[in-house]
Amino acid sequence: MAEPGGVAADQLRSFVERIERLEEEKKSIADDIKDVYGEAKGTGFDTKVLRQIIRMRKQDAAERQEQEALLDLYMHALGMAPPADE
Amino acid sequence: MAEPGGVAADQLRSFVERIERLEEEKKSIADDIKDVYGEAKGTGFDTKVLRQIIRMRKQDAAERQEQEALLDLYMHALGMAPPADE
């Protein structure tokens, strides 16, 4: 290697820092979520049920996604233009 | 309950929305992290090594935390005052 401690090391350091920064942010948001559940609990909601609702809605969304994908597929097969999206 | 579909429903909806919003953000950041790994890979770095480095640095930090926690525990067990913190 021509320059020990050179370009590659700098790049590596940069990648490491970017990743660690993003992971911090992620953790921070995860903590926020936990706080919201805590607040909901303090207001009298059952955390377990609340989590289940979130999970079900996520699943519903996933199913809707599939529906749309299927729709796209059909439309494409029929030579129809896709919707203008949003 | 005095008002069916009333206050509680509004609160619930509010909590659900806040949580879902935060989870979206979290997912977005997770995707960013994945992108950075992809970029690093494209620059010639071995993803596996990079991940291991991240992991080890995290563990080092945790280790330091634990050391301090143990010290605190010992001091507490011995009836000594904790350090003035920071």
Add this chain to the structure above:
Amino acid sequence: MAEPGGVAADQLRSFVERIERLEEEKKSIADDIKDVYGEAKGTGFDTKVLRQIIRMRKQDAAERQEQEALLDLYMHALGMAPPADE
């Protein structure tokens, strides 16, 4: 299926029994561990400190593991032969 309630059912039963047997053993050992902590507490040791020590020792071992893993990764990345192991 040629034999309803046949081979598959027997196999399933066998797997279930093996798993349940092993889980019993596991639970038994978990209880033993709890007992040891209880005994230590009765001898005057602070359980919390003891747990922390166990945790740190485990982490040290993991740390060493990780160091070696990283070394292996580097050597592999550099096309060097791995050490003759043990």
Add this chain to the structure above:
Amino acid sequence: MAEPGGVAADQLRSFVERIERLEEEKKSIADDIKDVYGEAKGTGFDTKVLRQIIRMRKQDAAERQEQEALLDLYMHALGMAPPADE
């Protein structure tokens, strides 16, 4: 303390060793369980369903336990002798 590095240290070491030994055994059994699931999978069983069965049977057992506990309570309240057990 009368004997530095004395009795207490020996006891501590002993407790640590006993706990670590037991945790190793526990881990070993956990690995065995994983192996059985793997084997079941290799035989064509759906691991997820299998896990659910195990969970349900455990729950059934717990319910039966409660039933028996209740029975014992009643019998005790009625001054009846407990069953000869097993």
Add this chain to the structure above:
DNA sequence: TCGCCTGATAGTTGCC
């Protein structure tokens, strides 16, 4: 690309 396997996350239980 599929299956496996490790690491992240959610749920449960035991302690204070």
Add this chain to the structure above:
DNA sequence: GGCAACTATCAGGCGA
């Protein structure tokens, strides 16, 4: 009864 440790489940990344 709240909190923290531990366990079990799930999802994403890696190798074949």
